[in-house]
Amino acid sequence: xxxxxxxxxxxxxxxxxxxxxxxxxxxxxxxxxxxxxxxxxxxxxxxxxxxxxxxxxxxxxxxxxxxxxxxxxxxxxxxxxxxxxxxxxxxxxxxxxxxxxxxxxxxxxxxxxxxxxxxxxxxxxxxxxxxxxxxxxxxxxxxxxxxxxxxxxxxxxxxxxxxxxxxxxxxxxxxxxxxxxxxxxxxxxxxxxxxxxxxxxxxxxxxxxxxxxxxxxxxxxxxxxxxxxxxxxxxxxxxxxxxxxxxxxxxxxxxxxxxxxxxxxxxxxxxxxxxxxxxxxxxxxxxxxxxxxxxxxxxxxxxxxxxxxxxxxxxxxxxxxxxxxxxxxxxxxxxxxxxxx
Amino acid sequence: xxxxxxxxxxxxxxxxxxxxxxxxxxxxxxxxxxxxxxxxxxxxxxxxxxxxxxxxxxxxxxxxxxxxxxxxxxxxxxxxxxxxxxxxxxxxxxxxxxxxxxxxxxxxxxxxxxxxxxxxxxxxxxxxxxxxxxxxxxxxxxxxxxxxxxxxxxxxxxxxxxxxxxxxxxxx
Numbered sequence: 001x002x003x004x005x006x007x008x009x010x011x012x013x014x015x016x017x018x019x020x021x022x023x024x025x026x027x028x029x030x031x032x033x034x035x036x037x038x039x040x041x042x043x044x045x046x047x048x049x050x051x052x053x054x055x056x057x058x059x060x061x062x063x064x065x066x067x068x069x070x071x072x073x074x075x076x077x078x079x080x081x082x083x084x085x086x087x088x089x090x091x092x093x094x095x096x097x098x099x100x101x102x103x104x105x106x107x108x109x110x111x112x113x114x115x116x117x118x119x120x121x122x123x124x125x126x127x128x129x130x131x132x133x134x135x136x137x138x139x140x141x142x143x144x145x146x147x148x149x150x151x152x153x154x155x156x157x158x159x160x161x162x163x164x165x166x167x168x169x170x171x172x173x174x175x176x177x178x179x180x181x182x183x184x185x186x187x188x189x190x191x192x193x194x195x196x197x198x199x200x201x202x203x204x205x206x207x208x209x210x211x212x213x214x215x216x217x218x219x220x221x222x223x224x225x226x227x228x229x230x231x232x233x234x235x236x237x238x239x240x241x242x243x244x245x246x247x248x249x250x251x252x253x254x255x256x257x258x259x260x261x262x263x264x265x266x267x268x269x270x271x272x273x274x275x276x277x278x279x280x281x282x283x284x285x286x287x288x289x290x291x292x293x294x295x296x297x298x299x300x301x302x303x304x305x306x307x308x309x310x311x312x313x314x315x316x317x318x319x320x321x322x323x324x325x326x327x328x329x330x331x332x333x334x335x336x337x338x339x340x341x
Numbered sequence: 342x343x344x345x346x347x348x349x350x351x352x353x354x355x356x357x358x359x360x361x362x363x364x365x366x367x368x369x370x371x372x373x374x375x376x377x378x379x380x381x382x383x384x385x386x387x388x389x390x391x392x393x394x395x396x397x398x399x400x401x402x403x404x405x406x407x408x409x410x411x412x413x414x415x416x417x418x419x420x421x422x423x424x425x426x427x428x429x430x431x432x433x434x435x436x437x438x439x440x441x442x443x444x445x446x447x448x449x450x451x452x453x454x455x456x457x458x459x460x461x462x463x464x465x466x467x468x469x470x471x472x473x474x475x476x477x478x479x480x481x482x483x484x485x486x487x488x489x490x491x492x493x494x495x496x497x498x499x500x501x502x503x504x505x506x507x508x509x510x511x512x513x
Binding site for chain 2: 073076118119120123124126127130131133134137138140141149152153156157159160163180
């Protein structure tokens with residue numbers, strides 16, 4: 001066991017638990033921010049300022065009875081939440097969250113703050129995002145309930161539609177970054193224009209960023225695009241029939257997906273761990289700040305905007321967002337050709 | 342080499358189980374498993390781009406559509422018992438034709454397998470792994486085939502739209 005291998009294992013364990021904790025933190029943030037936006041208190045009783053509320057929720061969920069509809073397909077019913085949760089965690093494996101570091105000289109060789117440095121990282125994220133739809137679709141189908149089935153069908157239609165725009169937004173960043181590796185893309189965003197404006201791709205790709213963010217919200221099934229769940233019309237959509245920890249796994253997957261989408265947006269558009277004041281080795285603090293800001297934006301949007309109508313969602317995806325993304329991609333390609341990468 | 346046999350076994354067994362299923366949803370899922378194993382084989386061949394593309398295009402996009410259609414048609418089980426006598430494909434003529442096709446496929450497969458020089462690493466070093474090289478070859482050497490394929494898919498798409506389009510006179 002070389003020190004580097006041990007450090008790598010430590011990173012895997014830390015990232016996994018950080019994601020679990022971030023999901024718990026997001027539950028708290030979501031409830032507190034929602035409460036603040038609606039002029040109520042939110043959870044304040046469990047722990048200081050209600051900080052232990054998510055853990056109380058998890059304990060409650062663990063002791064709930066695991067129900068399964070009699071007519072459900074038991075194998076797929078059990079498999080669906082596992083697919084959802086594992087896809088959510090797997091996508092984060094290729095996301096870099098800090099510059100190479102030796103931990104203040106603790107290690108001989110510098111270590112990348114990333115679980116796996118894949119040279120096609122952007123495509124891996126896209127591939128795993130496209131696989132995560134199966135969890136929802138299978139949950140909807142195997143529950144053998146009309147609400148679940150409608151939720152599953154809506155979700156597959158929605159994710160197929162928005163995946164295209166999502167991919168186009170990724171592709172336009174790839175053209176500028178001139179690489180498929182997230183580490184290279186982040187390193188391409190260091191430095192400043194005119195000593196003031198950071199060289200983040202959001203300034204080169206404002207349209208791409210908006211398309212990515214919109215498609216990202218749709219991909220994670222968050223309001224205002226939360227049609228697979230849509231409490232008022234579908235009870236809870238694809239997870240109507242789920243209870244106890246299976247339900248918790250869907251819940252977990254949703255929040256981890258949010259974190260992953262925000263982290264990828266940070267790497268692609270917001271300069272990753274690059275930022276002023278802090279040295280390179282503490283860049284992960286900037287990374288956390290940026291991801292946190294995006295996550296807050298997510299929550300803010302959910303409690304501000306009402307849900308679209310379903311046909312509006314499909315029309316928006318195909319008739320506005322996708323053409324916009326295609327035009328943006330073509331303009332970016334022309335720009336890269338003209339100005340050089 | 343161990344990984345090769347693991348992925349290969351998964352791919353073959355999953356593919357066989359696809360046609361052994363009564364429930365089309367399980368067939369779709371097993372096909373996805375088979376695609377996943379294939380993509381693992383591509384990784385072993387030092388072609389991560391092809392591996393990821395396999396997942397994105399086949400497992401991620403096409404199979405979702407398959408699943409979508411199967412769910413929409415709501416056909417949980419293939420009807421076998423009373424279907425057997427009337428189904429035109431179950432008559433002796435088509436079945437013989439199918440057997441002939443299967444035999445010819447088997448012969449082709451044997452021919453293709455014995456033709457290769459048997460070296461496991463037939464791909465040049467880093468020739469497939471680099472996306473840059475792949476893109477350049479695709480858009481220069483194979484540009485014609487590439488464009489023709491895209492036109493073919495476009496034709497199929499237009500055809501599907503035309504077929505699915507509601508006749509305005511029929512619904513009055």
